Amino acid sequence: xxxxxxxxxxxxxxxxxxxxxxxxxxxxxxxxxxxxxxxxxxxxxxxxxxxxxxxxxxxxxxxxxxxxxxxxxxxxxxxxxxxxxxxxxxxxxxxxxxxxxxxxxxxxxxxxxxxxxxxxxxxxxxxxxxxxxxxxxxxxxxxxxxxxxxxxxxxxxxxxxxxxxxxxxxxxxxxxxxxxxxxxxxxxxxxxxxxxxxxxxxxxxxxxxxxxxxxxxxxxxxxxxxxxxxxxxxxxxxxxxxxxxxxxxxxxxxxxxxxxxxxxxxxxxxxxxxxxxxxxxxxxxxxxxxxxxxxxxxxxxxxxxxxxxxxxxxxxxxxxxxxxxxxxxxxxxxxxxx
Numbered sequence: 001x002x003x004x005x006x007x008x009x010x011x012x013x014x015x016x017x018x019x020x021x022x023x024x025x026x027x028x029x030x031x032x033x034x035x036x037x038x039x040x041x042x043x044x045x046x047x048x049x050x051x052x053x054x055x056x057x058x059x060x061x062x063x064x065x066x067x068x069x070x071x072x073x074x075x076x077x078x079x080x081x082x083x084x085x086x087x088x089x090x091x092x093x094x095x096x097x098x099x100x101x102x103x104x105x106x107x108x109x110x111x112x113x114x115x116x117x118x119x120x121x122x123x124x125x126x127x128x129x130x131x132x133x134x135x136x137x138x139x140x141x142x143x144x145x146x147x148x149x150x151x152x153x154x155x156x157x158x159x160x161x162x163x164x165x166x167x168x169x170x171x172x173x174x175x176x177x178x179x180x181x182x183x184x185x186x187x188x189x190x191x192x193x194x195x196x197x198x199x200x201x202x203x204x205x206x207x208x209x210x211x212x213x214x215x216x217x218x219x220x221x222x223x224x225x226x227x228x229x230x231x232x233x234x235x236x237x238x239x240x241x242x243x244x245x246x247x248x249x250x251x252x253x254x255x256x257x258x259x260x261x262x263x264x265x266x267x268x269x270x271x272x273x274x275x276x277x278x279x280x281x282x283x284x285x286x287x288x289x290x291x292x293x294x295x296x297x298x299x300x301x302x303x304x305x306x307x308x309x310x311x312x313x314x315x316x317x318x319x320x321x322x323x324x325x326x327x328x329x330x331x332x333x334x335x336x337x338x
Contacts, residue, residue, distance in 0.1 A: 005030040005296050008062035008092075009072045010083060012037035012046040015097055015124075016074030018281065022289045024050045030070075030296045034062050037075075059083060063090040070120075070299060072292075073097060077170065084110040088117040095295045097124040099178055099319075100312045102170050104338055107316065111309040122295045122305035123312035125182045129290035132255040136187050136244055145248030151188055151220075151228040153180045154243040156236035158279055160214060163206050171212045172199075172232060173319040173326075180230045181315035181322075182307075184220055187246065188228075192318060194221040194333045197325040203235040218322050221331075239276035240283050258283055 007030050009020045020032050032052045037043040040057035047055035054061075059075070062068055063086055070093035073083045081101040087094045094114065100107045100123065114121045127133055139145060157176070161169070169175035184192060199216035201208035208214075214235070220228035245254040257276035264273045277283045291307075298305045317337045325332040 004028075005070055005299050006068050007032045007070050007072060008034040008036070008059075008065065008068045009046075009074060010036050010059045010062060011073065011075035011097075012039075012042040013074065014281075016072070017046050018288060019072050019074060019095075019292060020046060020050055020052065022292055024052070026289050027293055027296060029293075029300065033068060034065065036062050059086075063087060063092065069093060070095065070295075076168075077102070077175075078168075081106040081110040084121065085113045088113040088119050088121075091117060091119060093120040093295075093299050095122045095124065095292070096312070098182075098312060099170065099174055099316050100309070102174060102316070104313070104316065104320075107309075107313050111313065114309060120295075120298055120305055121309050122291070122298065123307045123309065124291065125179065125186075125307050125311065125315075126284055126287040126291045127179055127183055128186050128307060129287040129294065130284060131286065132258070133183065133187065133244065136246060136253050136255060137189075139253045140187060140189060140246065144251060145246060145253060146250030148188055148190070148226045148246060148248045150226065150247050151184060152231075152245045153183055153229070154231045154241055155180050156231070156233040156241035158236055158239050160204055160207060160234035163204075163210055166207055166210045166212050170319070171323065172214065172216055172234070173197075173218075173322045174316065176234070177216065177218065177230060177232050177322065178315045178319050180232065181318040182311065183244070184228055184230065185311070185314065187244065188222065188226060190222040190224055190226055191314075192220045192228075192334060193223045194331050195219065195318060195321045195325055196331040197322045199326045203233070207234065213326065216322075216326070218325075240279050241276060242283060 023030050034054035035043045035047045036056040036059045043055040071087050073096040196219045199213040203214040215233045218230045259274045320337045321332040
């Protein structure tokens with residue numbers, strides 16, 4: 001396919017604006033030709049700031065534009081699966097932010113539409129494209145660690161989201177830990193068989209009143225017996241805490257937090273270094289660019305995207321299993337969820 005890939009961005013909130021900005025400024029192989037948002041002013045402001053020619057309040061106008069080859073679905077989660085179906089029916093390649101949906105039947109229906117239309121679908125698990133985590137995956141793929149024994153994933157936000165978000169996000173297991181469920185699969189190259197959850201409300205009682213938890217530890221048992229843990233909290237006062245460690249028969253690999261610089265001040269009283277980068281936009285800046293560049297390359301070279309619809313579905317199953325484990329205080333096999 002020659003020329004730039006023409007893109008329509010659906011959703012002009014924080015992540016939609018970020019992707020649009022990245023394409024305009026850093027992905028020369030593509031161009032954003034339209035932005036839509038249910039709040040038309042948001043679409044208009046995004047388009048004006050980036051020199052995008054069209055702004056709409058209805059995604060249908062993007063889907064009906066035959067010159068647009070691909071769409072980025074960055075709208076609210078409750079619209080994702082429906083928009084995937086509509087985009088597939090319109091013959092558009094699709095990049096969709098996670099999760100696809102909270103309902104597995106709707107996910108399956110959307111993925112079936114994608115398969116029938118023979119369009120490409122990439123799910124927005126951007127951490128797979130992070131420089132640190134790619135290096136961990138490389139070490140595992142090359143066999144540098146030998147037989148894997150365990151994986152430990154720590155992921156903590158600097159501050160909890162607004163309660164209004166908590167009420168519609170699907171909860172910690174489906175809006176926050178879902179990234180770590182994907183990381184567990186991606187980094188090890190293995191599938192999880194069973195999970196067990198301990199969780200509670202440690203940070204804000206209002207989160208509990210909204211039916212969610214804000215602190216959780218989920219243990220994982222992989223199908224080959226490898227074990228793992230995921231440690232999440234909505235509040236880490238020192239910044240965005242993103243660490244991974246994998247132990248194997250031949251060694252260990254770990255990643256520390258990214259910081260604004262690598263300077264360390266040592267005196268007779270203390271050894272000090274800067275706090276981690278504050279939140280995900282700062283921490284994962286380059287990964288967001290890389291995932292979109294990869295999506296465009298898959299379109300231009302007719303490649304299978306590295307994060308498929310199946311990769312989008314399995315972490316939702318894991319999230320549901322983790323929540324069921326918390327509710328029923330027992331280990332839960334993923335096969336119980338479907």
